Amino acid sequence: MFRDPMTLEMTAARRDALCKSPDVHKYDHGHALILSGGPGKTGAARLAARGALRIGAGLVTIGCPHTALAEVAGQVTAIMCRPLDGAPGLTELLEDTRLNALLLGPGLGLGQDTQALVLSALSGKRATVLDADALSRFSRNPETLFDALHETCILTPHAGEFARLFPDIAEKLHAPATTGPAYSKIDATREAAAQAGCVVLLKGPDTVIADPKGRCAINASVYDRAAPWLATAGSGDVLAGFIAGLLARGLTPFDAAATAAWLHTECALSFGPGLIAEDLPEELPSVFRALGV
């Protein structure tokens, strides 16, 4: 069993991993690809992409259906966009091996296309974050997803998405304890990570991150780190983008998830009341400055 302190802290090693050395170029910091939904559904991917770029990915591209290209292109500048229709289009795009981190789910929808895109993305064994609709789409066939997952994947469900993917574990978690010790959110996240074979980050005021070997960390946004303003539409999409950006930069899945969760809360604390999801990536520079990054 791992002996790391479970409550997340910004250790010197985590801080150092966020610094950039002076003699590198943008491709040394990785290229994250974030898939978007169609027209009217591009906001979540744009939020995530902004998070990935601000956290230091060298390049970020949004892949979106042709029909949504004008909508995306009209609202991003440093972020690039590429038209991409369906799983064959993704396979073609992924011939570029410099795309080293993927994020699928925010705003993607629950259609068949989402399942095909996820399976196509996973077949290349690249570091991949799956969030939102990329998880919910598999609620009726979670085994199809579990069979395709690999060890550089990260699942980032909220409680509702978690229950859709891991109904038996969620049932145990919510059952009243009749004998001690009670089955905890830590137990549930560890069991889910073991079942999925990859890192699972279960969101909430106390976000738990676990890997399949039982390593675990808690980002507790409570007491002096309480940040209830994070309960706002799109803040989870930004978190997924933070993780994808850190994966692009070469962090391990566990470290990317843990560091992103900690910074997410720090951004909310730094901004304070009135926060909306757009504010989170914009707060990173001052959080980085305070850390000496």
Ligand SMILES: NC(=O)C1=CN([C@@H]2O[C@H](COP(=O)(O)OP(=O)(O)OC[C@H]3O[C@@H](n4cnc5c(N)ncnc54)[C@H](O)[C@@H]3O)[C@@H](O)[C@H]2O)[C@@H](O)CC1
């Ligand atoms: N600005 C944007 O473009 C935004 C787009 N979003 C996208 O909208 C789509 C739907 O996302 P939602 O998360 O709303 O939808 P979900 O499909 O997960 O549905 C939300 C439902 O899940 C249940 N639930 C249980 N526990 C929950 C929890 N802890 N948090 C939230 N819901 C819980 C509730 O019954 C709720 O009605 C996704 O594609 C998402 O990425 C949202 O992230 C919001 C912002």
Ligand SMILES: Nc1ncnc2c1ncn2[C@@H]1O[C@H](COP(=O)(O)OP(=O)(O)O)[C@@H](O)[C@H]1O
């Ligand atoms: N009360 C709270 N205190 C601290 N963080 C919270 C609270 N409620 C939600 N969060 C965080 O906000 C984010 C919400 O993500 P999610 O539910 O996926 O929303 P969305 O789909 O709208 O982006 C998660 O990172 C979660 O941990």
